[in-house]
Amino acid sequence: MLPDPVTVPYLGVSGYVYLWLLTLVSFSVFGSRVLRHVRVLSRARPENRWDHVGKRIGLVAANVLGQWRLLDEPLIGIAHLIIFWSFLAYATTFFWNLLRGLIPLLAIPYPDDVRWVAFCVQALGVLGMIALAVAALRRYLFTPVSLERSWDAAIILLLIATVLLSSLGSAGFRALAATTGSSWQPVGNFLAAIFASLGVSRSQAATIFLWTWWVHMITVLGFLAYLPYSKHLHLLASPFSVFFASLEPSKMPAASEGGSPLEEFTWRQLFSGLACAECGRCDRACPSFACGEPLSPKQFIHHVKELMLASNQTSVDNSKKSLGDVVSPEDVWACTTCASCMEVCPVFNEHIPLVIEMRRKLVSQGDVQPRLQEAFTNLARYGNSFGQSERKRAAWTQNLGFKPKDARKESVQWLWYLGEYACYHPALQGITRSLARALRTADVDYGILYEAERNSGNDVRRVGEEGLFELLRQKNTATLQQAHFNNLFTTDPHVYNTFKNEYPDLNHGRHPVSHHTELLATLLERGQLPVARRLSYRVTYHDPCYLGRYNGVYDPPRAVLQALGVELVEMRRSRRRSFCCGGGGGRVWMEEVGQAQSRPSENRVREAASLDGVECLVVACPKDYVMFTDALKTTGLEGKLFVKDVAELVEEAVAV
Amino acid sequence: MAGNVWVLAEHWRSKISDITYELLALGKEVATNIGAELQAVLLGHEVRELAQSLGAANSVLYLDHVALANPVPESFAQALASAIRARKPRAILIPLTNVSWEIGTLLAAQLEVGYINACKDVRLVEGKLQVRSVLYGGKMEALVNPAQSTAILGILPGARPADHGRAATVPMLEEVTVDLAETSSVQLKRYLEPEPGDIDISKQEVLVSVGRGIQSRENVRLAEELAGALGGAVCGSRPVIDQGWLPLSRQVGKSGAVVKPKLYVAAGISGAPEHVEGMKNSDLIIAINSDPQAPIFNVARYGITADAIDVLPALTEMVRSRKKEAKSRAA
């Protein structure tokens, strides 16, 4: 007869008494720790994330139950999926055991007594052990970048292993000790046979079964108490972090004065610290981190977590209470806002909003490096960061041979918003002219705003100068409202992003803004842009961050390239995994960080040059053009590869 | 004698400044044109022997007073003012340097006459004195006819070659009594010497100089490589030093060093007067600036309208390969 672990007396006291005591201790520690986290969150700024509940549930289904983002790294993805489901199963059976154990008079069986439950649990237990082994091997023998061999990780692996093994072992001893039907317990039977062969008697098995049951329960109870202060808090927090994820990840945090002390961030921004499992995927995706720069998205989140934990302690030393105290301004400014980190984070953490809030804080304190300060002053005064007169904005038209229409004065079908790089940067004015001529050949009715154009403010916003952004947005909105056009397109993805997402009602409800590759794709498709000669280059295409990852425009540029006849070879890091050139987030206005030999742009051109036979790197963003042409010089790859904008290739193909 | 042309003979730390000779050269011209004498005015304390090198002037007026021992603009202006009231010269040329900066302004204010600043030239036009002054960082010039009986003119460095103002003859010295208070509300306590740099740029034969146009601290390396290839050193304009990209010992210009190397490459330097005055006498000046209107092109012998960060590496490369060729041919 199988003993009931909680009715058997130990040192004269029935088991359930001990269980009650242990449960009360474990739950109260767990509860108080969780409460402290909640208290910190409640002091933070509010943020409403209850909209579109249906969508949110869908996110949870795909990313928590389905572990969708983890499958990016397939081996560990599948292993973690198994660990997750086995954990879910074991959590369920634990609470079942606990309930039954605390209330022995409850007329429910133990989970192990229910055949199909036992089967599932044991199958998942074995799979779980294999998955754990894979995880442990990866962490300790084939350690990926930014994955730590920390004590926390070791403890968790040991704890889970103990939970699984104690359960499986328990099943084995149970099977040996019991006499009732065990046809649904393949593992239990298997182990029982082994134990029997080792000479364990029935009565011995019964006793050992008791002990394995207690080991299992105590381990889990201990785990519960340990959980809220370890990285395994993500077990509890991640379903919530996914549910309350930002449905528009590229959206800027609501206007604020910035953040440094914890209370100045929103609760969801702080929650990232709790949900982080320290997996390091963000670091592995970050272009700055990849080039040896001090920026580490994972460290940012980790600092948040550490501060939240510290603010729970009632220690005397309050000097480190602000995020600004532990994160250096250098790290804050090093981010290019490419959003690769947020794209891969399995728990949907929000690294970029944290960086933006910290930047806003630094700006409000006037803690701004001189070059950036100069850029701000120039933008506010002249509407461009180059510090050139507004009157020179249309200087690029001088060598054009014709004057594009002035959309301030006459009606046009398409308004071309150039952006400051296309207008002022000497290396880009040629490309601007190429596009102007190509569109003329296609009989596109377009016009420009001449001197009325100002910087759109996208990067100004991402550097934390909200006031300056507002100033620019107001001016540009007024200019656009007075101009006469049906549709709007731009050559600059940064302009595209902010016009599309941050200028409300830009074009009176019509399609807000297109990128020039979208327009070109349409023209080519309709035959409005006849291809006089097909180009025979072997090219690769770089997806700009603000066009691709931020706004999902991947196919139109490829359609254009296909129509031109070039042979397109994709880089490994393409589409949503495209590797940032390092110029976004206002980085072009700042001093370099880190070693000269390891810029993201250099990393990227090396990737392009490594593709067999590829001679041309095609770009669709002016900053990419500038960054990559510079990188070709500094890496000495100028002879091997050349950079061309899509517009240049189009002009080459349609010119007669 | 009334109607003469005076030059304030600037000296500093026991040496007559170069600009004094430049002003003597200019003053001599003006004096000759208006048919008057040129007098150098030497103010100081126990510096009589410095008058010996001022032979380009007909005579030297020497004003000695303990209050004139150190550069205190008000005291100098006061002493000059009483001398001018007594002797009524036609014009006085005052150097525009850090040493004599405010003297012209204060002097004119004390005499209640006008002052003309930033002069680069003084000529006689249709019988009247005409002055050409520099405005708006060199973007405009103004022609002014000094209206008053004594023209008080602040002259920029470089108006005439200093050599034209040197003479072997020793001029006549006339002592003039000075009535000044012993103490002043402005007193020099001591001089602070700059940190000794690793190199004295004024002794270099080749200098590669960088300005804001090189855009970042990073790119100073490009200049260093060219300097290395040419066997010279790197220096910079004030903004570059203010940003901390180069130490103070490498500053060229009004508050920095005056240099006369055989070769001066100005990369990304606009050519503001305060910088130009520190290097315009270099033997060969090559300027690289992306702005074709940059004033530096008025001072350079050869100019390139391009981004310095493109040209510097190309030039370094070419210099290195040429030197290599020359070496292997010699071998």
Add this chain to the structure above:
Amino acid sequence: MKIIVLLKMVPDVVEELEVAADGQTLDTEFLRLIANELDNHALEEALLLKEKYSGTVTVVALDAPEVDDALFTALAKGADQALKITDGDSAPSTLSGAYRLAQALSTVPGLLPVDLILTGAQAIDDLDGMTSPLVAHFLRLPQLGIITQVSVNSVAGVATVLREFPGGVRGEYEIQLPAVLGIQAAEKPPRYVPVSRVQVAMKSRVIESVHVPTAADGGVGLSPVEEMLKPEVTEHAQMLQGSPEEVANQLCEVLAGRGLL
């Protein structure tokens, strides 16, 4: 401690400067004015002194286009008070401007007495003198220019300042207060103030307007500008054309010819 900062609006040379039809002044059609760069340094130095010694900073400027922007920015940076002097010449010379400022300072109640008056050591339109020695003269105060460091001993009523000399040498002077200083560089680069804070200042702070008419005898002895013109280019560089490599080649020819290679 009480500090007054004098701010002057000067032509912004980012725009192309043209001579007006009269041949003697600047064409104003596209002319924009900007605060004199060294006056920004003077303001920064004043704010640093306020932080160090506590006290007040008052910014005073003559009315001119775009002066409001500059004054509100000064208030947003931390100045306590901003004063605009109106009813005068729209394009005063430095001398007449300094005279009016001195008049304003002496007649407007509450401005003097003061510990320090700071302004930039020079401005790009200083044809007839520099503001700092002129104001000092009209107010009969001691003055020193080309200053890069200031420390104050209120008890002794003196300031110890550093003045730049050639070759990187600096002279340490003691000057009796009250005094006028011409600032060449503040001890820290002029601070940045975010646009939002300037806009807050525009809504919540006030620039006081004070009427001080141009005195008839102000600007005594001003010499008239005969003619203003674009700089005469007696010599211009020989411009080399081509790609960086081609240019490098040409330069090397020149250098070789002079024995510099």
